[in-house]
Amino acid sequence: MPARTQLSALRTFRPSKRLKVSAVALTAAGATTALALAGTATQSTSALPAIDVAKVTAGSQAGTKVEGLTQGVADKAYPAYVGKPTAAAAKNTSRDLTKAPAKAKPAAAAEHKAKPAANRSTVRKPVAVSAPKYADNLDGWIRESLAIMKAKGIPGSYSGLHRNIIRESSGNPNAVNDWDINAINGIPSKGLLQVIQPTFDTYHVAGTANHLTDPVANITAAANYAAHRYGSIDNVNSAY
Known part of the structure; x- marks a missing residue:
């Protein structure tokens, strides 16, 4: 293209800001290269229609x-x-940001909060163990007395207790001796194993009734006395 035609094209072309910067930068490389680049830019840009x-x-x-x-x-x-x-x-717009994350229902949250977490260290209520029931007769009295004697470390057997009870009172818890020396002295022997009051008071076993003629209290007190004096109620074969 003649130089005059190139100058004419440059007058009609209004380069963008980017092209202006590029043209200034390329001036140092030579006017011919700069004009050729400007002509190419004019041709590519003029191919696009002018729009608003x-x-x-x-x-x-x-x-x-x-x-x-x-x-x-x-x-x-x-x-x-x-x-x-x-x-x-x-x-970012693919997600609907207007929707807040679902919150737990207040009722469900309150119910969950009210339930305490399981904890092995929680103090558990002791399970009540009912005491064994014994028959209200001679067999039941002896068996209950033996359980108490075992817990207190008092020796004695069923046969030893039963033998002495039959000899002393025939199994009557309200039996009273009103003729021996104790009766003469005003402290008669009473109960299943014929115990006087002073002996009962000294050898009474805690946990039994504090009453001389109570069957279980009378048996355990007499067995306790016999254990201290004879080693065991099993060793007693006559009045003691």
């Missing part, structure tokens, strides 16, 4: 033709003016 930026933006959003261009052509030719969201923006 505001209309392109509006048309892009509405999806209609703008200045004779379809939406796809406008997007491709003028991506900076179409208002297309960036990849990051599109990713």
Whole structure:
């Protein structure tokens, strides 16, 4: 292209800011290279139709033709003016941020809070163990007395107790001796094993009734006395 024609083309071409910077930077490399680059830029830019930026933006959003261009052509030719969201923006808008995360129902939350967590260290209430029931007769009295004697460490057997009870009172818990020396002295022997009051008071076993003629209290007190004097009620074979 002759130099005059090139100068004429430069007068009609209005380069963008980017092209102006590029042209200034390339001036140092030689005027011929700069003019050739400017001519190429003029040709590529002039191939795009002149459009109104505001209309392109509006048309892009509405999806209609703008200045004779379809939406796809406008997007491709003028991506900076179409208002297309960036990849990051599109990713963020894919989620509906207007919806807050679902909250637990107040009733369910309150119920969960009210329930204490399981804990092995929680003090458990002791299980009540009912005492064994004994028959209200000679067999039951002897068996109950033996259980107490075992707990207190007092020796004696069923046969030893039963033998002495039959000899002393015939199994009558209210039997009273009113003729021996104790009776003469005013402290008669009483109960299943014929115990006087002073002996009962000294050898009474805690946990039994504090009453001389109570069957279990009388047996355990007499067995306790015999254990201290004879080693065991089993060793007693006569009056003691």
